[in-house]
Amino acid sequence: MALNGKLGIEIPIHAPPSKWFNLFAKQLHDVQNHAERVHHTKLHEGENWHHKDSIKQWTFEIDGKVVTSKEKIESFDEDKKTITYILFDGDISPYYKIFKLIFEVVENEDGSASIKWTLEYENxxxxxxxxxxxxxxxTKCSWDIDANLLKA
Structure with missing residues (x-):
């Protein structure tokens, strides 16, 4: 088995792409109000949720089990509508040396849009x-978020 890996999924969305990017770029603390499997979030270090030096702590549900991790922003590209997060500590560090989560809003020429998630990891x-x-x-969180952003 390879120690390095990459997994990805692209999920069609119905809510405006601008709402999606705004949520992850400027209102990340509000994700817990949109996704059932996100149980709790808090700013662990720093004064601003969206600053590269800030560290957030997350409690969420994976495979029916409540887990925790810390997260910080590695990169942010507003033009490409892409944000790269690094997850560490908690339930991540015992299994992964590196665990990156890349969020991208994809807007197609036909007017449709999707969210692309990429996981890059090193076991x-x-x-x-x-x-x-x-x-x-x-996938499940994206469906929840999309439904809630449509209502907003």
Whole structure:
């Protein structure tokens, strides 16, 4: 089994792409109000949720189990509507040396849009399985978020 890996999924959305990007770029603290599997979020270090030096703590549900991790922003590209997060500590560090979550809003020429999630990871050792539960989590959360953004 490879120690490095990449998983991805692209999910069609119905809510305006601008609302999606705004939520992740400027209102990340509000995600817990839109997604059932996000149980709690808090600013762990720093004064601003969206500053690269700030660290947030998340409690969420993967494979039916409540887990925690810390997160910080690695990169932010408003033009490409892409944000890269690094997840660490909590339930991540025992299994992964590197765990990145890349969020991208994709706007198609035909007017449709989607959210693309990419997980890049490096396992601690070859006994660790790929994080398929996180792909399922991101899928379910995306459906929840899309439904809630449509109502807003």
């Amino acid at each position: 601690i050792d070859d006994s660790v399985k790929p994080p398929y539960g996180y792909v399922e989590y991101l």
